[in-house]
């Protein structure tokens with residue numbers, strides 16, 4: 242890369258940064274200029290251990306040669322082909338490989354460019370599916386409090402993070418929400434799946450009764466809610482949701498944007514919890530985060546419901562200019578090869594007990610009010626400073642960065658999701674750093 246592109250520009254004002262405290266950042270910027278495997282390099286030449294896989298996406302670690310080479314080669318060979326009414330082999334190949342690894346029955350893949358687009362796509366497939374079957378009165382979508390399904394209008398409508406919704410008007414109509422599953426009084430400091438709260442799934446029955454099942458199209462949940470601060474489903478909760486959906490002919494959508502591709506120690510959250518949804522949204526780890534891409538998986542019967550009418554007609558009026566982009570597909574194929582060659586889709590299961598013990602060793606650190614973990618995901622919830630919510634965790638984030646570890650915070654919760662190539666010594670490094678940080682922050 243020309244060196245000038247890696248130098249900090251004199252003026253940082255033009256770039257309106259996403260989900261960022263812009264003014265704070267621009268006063269004291271934190272810039273990465275390189276990355277390799279488990280580490281970032283900062284502009285002042287420091288190494289920062291990646292405790293978050295970027296944004297839950299770089300599951301195989303950074304700048305993996307196979308992925309880099311695949312992208313370079315594809316960019317030189319076929320950079321772009323129209324996504325509508327035209328094809329290119331690598332998109333079909335990638336879809337086949339994805340379906341091969343997906344839970345039983347998820348036979349079709351629709352490509353998008355992000356998690357948010359995957360969610361919009363899944364919601365639209367669900368609505369259009371019922372209509373294609375002659376059941377168009379099913380228009381309601383059920384999400385969950387504290388759910389995160391990206392930032393587009395469908396996603397924030399079914400999502401349940403107040404700050405992401407309150408500025409944006411009336412959102413989609415016909416949406417209702419399940420209660421979240423966070424029960425700190427019963428479940429604090431649980432290792433893995435909490436014991437209490439499966440009955441919260443029964444709230445779906447109540448909502449369905451209120452609206453009548455004949456109006457409900459789909460329920461969307463994250464198998465493990467990540468962005469809200471890692472909420473792990475109570476034992477049996479997802480199975481119960483599945484049963485209630487089946488009873489009422491409602492589609493179950495799993496938003497696997499962060500749980501997909503090995504995060505829990507299984508290829509997908511559906512595998513971990515042994516619950517197969519009807520539609521599954523993915524993104525992030527599908528290309529190791531290197532190229533924007535998402536993939537929505539659908540069961541055969543859903544796909545097939547669209548495949549009728551005159552054959553020259555488009556069956557589903559939806560898609561993106563970059564759906565199945567050749568370079569993204571090349572990155573995705575190389576990513577799957579890397580995952581498979583290195584056993585990364587199940588490596589989280591081997592490391593999970595060590596990870597769990599390491600995280601829970603922070604139980605007695607100052608201001609820790611809960612610790613949660615599953616697979617290679619962890620959360621440390623802190624007591625908020627009175628009158629200044631989010632400040633303590635944000636200070637911890639800044640201090641950890643100074644000390645050479647990248648963590649993520651949401652509210653007063655520290656969320657961790659390191660690359661699946663992490664070594665035990667690096668787990669210790671993260672936890673030791675956090676212990677120091679928690680001892681130092683106010």
Ligand SMILES: Cc1ncc(COP(=O)(O)O)c(C=O)c1O
Nearest residue numbers: 355356357389390391496498499
């Ligand atoms: C569960 C879930 N769905 C959707 C998204 C949105 O993905 P993107 O930021 O790629 O649009 C995210 C992002 O964190 C997510 O965690």
